[in-house]
Amino acid sequence: MLQDLRFGLKLLWKQKAFTLAALLTLALCIGANTAIFTVLDGIVLRGLPYPQSDRLVTLFNTYPGVGVEHGSNSVPDYGDRRKLTDVFDDVALFGSSGYDVGLQGSPRRINGQYVTPSYFHILGVQPLLGRTFTEQEAVRGKEKVAILSEGLWKEMFSGDRGVLGKDIRLTGELYRIVGVMPDGFGVYGNDPRLWVPFAFEPRQTSDDARHSNSWSMIARLRPGVSLAYAQQRIHALNKAITDRFPKLKPLLENARFATRVVGLKDEMVRDIRPTLYLLQAAVAVVLLIGCVNLANLMLVRSQVRLKELGIRSALGAGRRRLGRQLLTESVALALLGGALGLGVGFGSVRLLARLGASELPRAAEIRIDGGVLAFTAAIAVLTGLIFGSVPLVHLFKRDLNQVFRENDRAGTLGVRAVWVRSALVVSQVSLAFVLLIGSALLTLSFLKLLDVDPGFRSEDVITARFSLPANRYSDDARARTLTSGLLDRLRSLPGVRHAGVTTFLPFSGEGNASVAMIEGYTLAPGENPPVPGWNTVDSGYFAAMGIPLIEGRYFNGSDSEGARKVVIIDQFLARKYWRGRSPLGGRLLRGIEKKENEFATIVGVIGSVNTGDLADRSERGQIYFHYPQYVPRTMHVV
Numbered sequence: 001m002l003q004d005l006r007f008g009l010k011l012l013w014k015q016k017a018f019t020l021a022a023l024l025t026l027a028l029c030i031g032a033n034t035a036i037f038t039v040l041d042g043i044v045l046r047g048l049p050y051p052q053s054d055r056l057v058t059l060f061n062t063y064p065g066v067g068v069e070h071g072s073n074s075v076p077d078y079g080d081r082r083k084l085t086d087v088f089d090d091v092a093l094f095g096s097s098g099y100d101v102g103l104q105g106s107p108r109r110i111n112g113q114y115v116t117p118s119y120f121h122i123l124g125v126q127p128l129l130g131r132t133f134t135e136q137e138a139v140r141g142k143e144k145v146a147i148l149s150e151g152l153w154k155e156m157f158s159g160d161r162g163v164l165g166k167d168i169r170l171t172g173e174l175y176r177i178v179g180v181m182p183d184g185f186g187v188y189g190n191d192p193r194l195w196v197p198f199a200f201e202p203r204q205t206s207d208d209a210r211h212s213n214s215w216s217m218i219a220r221l222r223p224g225v226s227l228a229y230a231q232q233r234i235h236a237l238n239k240a241i242t243d244r245f246p247k248l249k250p251l252l253e254n255a256r257f258a259t260r261v262v263g264l265k266d267e268m269v270r271d272i273r274p275t276l277y278l279l280q281a282a283v284a285v286v287l288l289i290g291c292v293n294l295a296n297l298m299l300v301r302s303q304v305r306l307k308e309l310g311i312r313s314a315l316g317a318g319r320r321r322l323g324r325q326l327l328t329e330s331v332a333l334a335l336l337g338g339a340l341g342l343g344v345g346f347g348s349v350r351l352l353a354r355l356g357a358s359e360l361p362r363a364a365e366i367r368i369d370g371g372v373l374a375f376t377a378a379i380a381v382l383t384g385l386i387f388g389s390v391p392l393v394h395l396f397k398r399d400l401n402q403v404f405r406e407n408d409r410a411g412t413l414g415v416r417a418v419w420v421r422s423a424l425v426v427s428q429v430s431l432a433f434v435l436l437i438g439s440a441l442l443t444l445s446f447l448k449l450l451d452v453d454p455g456f457r458s459e460d461v462i463t464a465r466f467s468l469p470a471n472r473y474s475d476d477a478r479a480r481t482l483t484s485g486l487l488d489r490l491r492s493l494p495g496v497r498h499a500g501v502t503t504f505l506p507f508s509g510e511g512n513a514s515v516a517m518i519e520g521y522t523l524a525p526g527e528n529p530p531v532p533g534w535n536t537v538d539s540g541y542f543a544a545m546g547i548p549l550i551e552g553r554y555f556n557g558s559d560s561e562g563a564r565k566v567v568i569i570d571q572f573l574a575r576k577y578w579r580g581r582s583p584l585g586g587r588l589l590r591g592i593e594k595k596e597n598e599f600a601t602i603v604g605v606i607g608s609v610n611t612g613d614l615a616d617r618s619e620r621g622q623i624y625f626h627y628p629q630y631v632p633r634t635m636h637v638v
Contacts, residue, residue, distance in 0.1 A: 518587075600625070
């Protein structure tokens with residue numbers, strides 16, 4: 001074998017043009033497969049970095065009857081499901097939030113999460129320093145404790161192991177540091193840098209808060225409990241709870257309310273998994289094209305070497321001995337190409353991160369490790385065997401003793417060899433044509449998406465997010481004053497034509513959907529009430545976004561905090577629920593409790609805005625409150 005290897009490497013060095021062409025082909029083909037497999041392995045194939053991660057599940061409410069296929073959970077859901085001790089080891093509820101963090105000087109904004117203490121127990125990861133939260137700390141008034149991520153600990157405290165017990169200022173309030181978690185800890189996170197306890201308010205735990213879904217939920221199944229059994233128990237629990245509220249029961253049944261129990265990893269990669277499998281299939285076809293190309297080159301090369309092989313056969317070398325020589329050369333060539341492909345793959349992974357792969361779920365786990373190296377080596381050996389076997393089969397069908405009786409050109413241009421080479425070329429072009437068709441269809445789909453009117457003008461629009469500390473802006477009047485002053489200063493800047501604020505931006509992944517009750521509208525048997533998105537904006541938002549007014553008026557100064565409550569609806573709701581009549585002057589409210597002081601009057605109709613997926617043509621409608629009448633503490637400037 002070593003003799004074959006030395007001889008093969010000498011030939012490859014001698015035939016530099018062939019070797020260079022083959023190595024470049026292999027490097028590109030194997031490198032592409034290595035890069036995509038690295039992403040696929042890190043995101044989809046590899047288990048979550050937690051003990052017995054196959055027992056981790058997520059739960060969420062769905063209302064398919066009103067178009068909500070994937071909702072979230074309420075605080076009462078957490079209390080109910082935690083009682084299923086024969087199904088779950090524990091259940092955790094959590095949400096994301098931004099915090100202004102600073103010890104001295106100007107604070108900076110970081111991402112964090114508020115979690116129930118069970119969150120850490122479920123994931124089963126021990127802190128680097130200190131401890132996790134206790135149940136007593138998840139109580140109002142005792143929740144001013146924090147756990148830092150390893151990165152934030154090193155960044156703000158230089159890795160000081162005496163950080164435990166020190167205070168950190170979060171959005172104007174002091175929190176005592178009780179622990180440090182290793183980097184990469186957490187799920188569904190927007191790269192959380194710290195955690196604080198989720199302390200429920202009394203209104204959040206009441207029955208009135210059922211189906212006020214705003215939080216994510218994870219759980220750990222007990223050993224031996226299947227997903228199917230957990231789903232069955234959750235279904236029975238939902239039925240028992242729904243039966244307790246006869247007023248809500250018809251609405252929930254029409255909405256086909258249910259709770260889904262899904263493996264945590266499956267849910268995290270649900271949206272990206274089909275795309276990654278498609279990409280892996282595409283680069284596998286690229287590799288197959290490369291194999292066909294190299295097989296053709298190897299076939300030509302073997303035809304040129306017929307006299308050499310005939311001499312070796314005449315000196316006593318058997319066909320198996322000659323076959324081993326040729327396969328050794330092809331596998332050696334493939335391994336050299338694989339080594340180069342590994343470098344190409346490493347560079348491609350870094351390029352993919354720059355192109356947006358770092359925003360994918362589990363992006364922190366994308367890395368070239370031992371598994372990826374083994375995949376690259378295996379694919380290199382397999383590639384060498386594939387493209388090396390084609391000339392081998394052709395060679396074994398020839399009588400090598402005839403080589404000496406043929407002239408030089410006849411051996412090279414034999415009819416059989418020409419037919420094989422032609423077949424390889426046809427195969428290569430056919431495979432390439434499949435990829436070209438696929439890429440052309442994807443490009444056309446992308447161009448069509450770009451032509452979809454989102455309902456607003458994105459040109460020259462810039463945004464920023466701000467959050468007002470609750471301790472400094474506890475009353476609405478102070479928040480209104482700050483926001484009004486901010487907008488006045490922005491509008492005075494050179495080049496700024498319009499400025500406004502909104503709670504949610506289109507395509508941001510944020511939103512708040514709730515039931516709307518329309519005064520005077522009678523639901524048909526089996527019909528569900530609308531579940532539109534609800535947003536809070538000021539009078540300048542629609543102009544800044546270029547959203548057209550269809551009927552009525554925009555908000556103005558008369559719609560102040562003390563005036564009657566007003567809303568603007570979109571064209572979709574106007575067409576569906578007023579059916580040719582003007583909705584102006586009509587009234588609606590959020591929720592199903594008909595309280596007179598909660599009704600709002602419709603003063604305008606605007607064009608419908610696509611708030612999520614351009615490829616999704618389904619609509620649910622949007623309702624807009626006026627900012628001075630509803631004052632959230634976190635807003636986007638537009």
